[in-house]
Amino acid sequence: NAGVTQTPKFQVLKTGQSMTLQCAQDMNHNSMYWYRQDPGMGLRLIYYSASEGTTDKGEVPNGYNVSRLNKREFSLRLESAAPSQTSVYFCASRAGSGNTIYFGEGSWLTVV
Amino acid sequence: TQLLEQSPQFLSIQEGENLTVYCNSSSVFSSLQWYRQEPGEGPVLLVTVVTGGEVKKLKRLTFQFGDARKDSSLHITAAQPGDTGLYLCARGGGTSYGKLTFGQGTILTVHP
Numbered sequence: 001n002a003g004v005t006q007t008p009k010f011q012v013l014k015t016g017q018s019m020t021l022q023c024a025q026d027m028n029h030n031s032m033y034w035y036r037q038d039p040g041m042g043l044r045l046i047y048y049s050a051s052e053g054t055t056d057k058g059e060v061p062n063g064y065n066v067s068r069l070n071k072r073e074f075s076l077r078l079e080s081a082a083p084s085q086t087s088v089y090f091c092a093s094r095a096g097s098g099n100t101i102y103f104g105e106g107s108w109l110t111v112v
Numbered sequence: 113t114q115l116l117e118q119s120p121q122f123l124s125i126q127e128g129e130n131l132t133v134y135c136n137s138s139s140v141f142s143s144l145q146w147y148r149q150e151p152g153e154g155p156v157l158l159v160t161v162v163t164g165g166e167v168k169k170l171k172r173l174t175f176q177f178g179d180a181r182k183d184s185s186l187h188i189t190a191a192q193p194g195d196t197g198l199y200l201c202a203r204g205g206g207t208s209y210g211k212l213t214f215g216q217g218t219i220l221t222v223h224p
Contacts, residue, residue: 041216106152106154
């Protein structure tokens with residue numbers, strides 16, 4: 001059972017380049033999330049999608065866009081990457097009820 | 113943003129020792145979750161506590177939620193090298209379980 005799958009796992013970008021992080025879950029979960037993790041700061045919520053067709057901003061949305069392509073997939077796009085976006089990005093999902101959030105293995109992004 | 117303060121930030125101990133990690137907030141929260149994260153992986157949920165004064169045990173791990181629901185602790189008895197990892201507390205609740213606010217994390221290293 002794959003759970004939450006993120007691609008790519010590693011990426012190096014130049015400042016100003018764009019890229020999309022892909023996330024897919026096979027658990028038929030309604031809600032999906034994107035977090036970033038920086039040293040000494042825990043994880044911070046970027047965007048979330050409570051259900052297919054809806055997206056909302058989290059704590060740190062600036063510089064990012066998201067698309068809930070269907071129930072399985074939730075992508076995160078950096079339109080013009082900046083060094084401050086160097087981070088580890090985690091996608092997560094949750095069933096409609098219940099308190100268990102399942103995280104992917106992370107995507108390591110470096111912007112130079 | 114309602115902050116969660118975790119302490120200590122780093123903990124290095126010998127196998128067999130006991131330890132406690134703390135998670136504090138100035139605000140009341142409806143529930144608190146503890147996660148464990150290993151290098152190269154996403155956080156994995158250990159426990160959710162929702163009632164003031166609640167105590168939950170998971171093998172050698174004991175989780176406590178403060179009576180006033182402003183603090184929580186994680187106690188590990190007879191730590192083992194396999195307990196090494198990053199421990200994170202996170203606040204969230206109700207329909208916002210996925211919209212978590214994380215503490216900074218505690219990096220635990222257990223030496224054989």
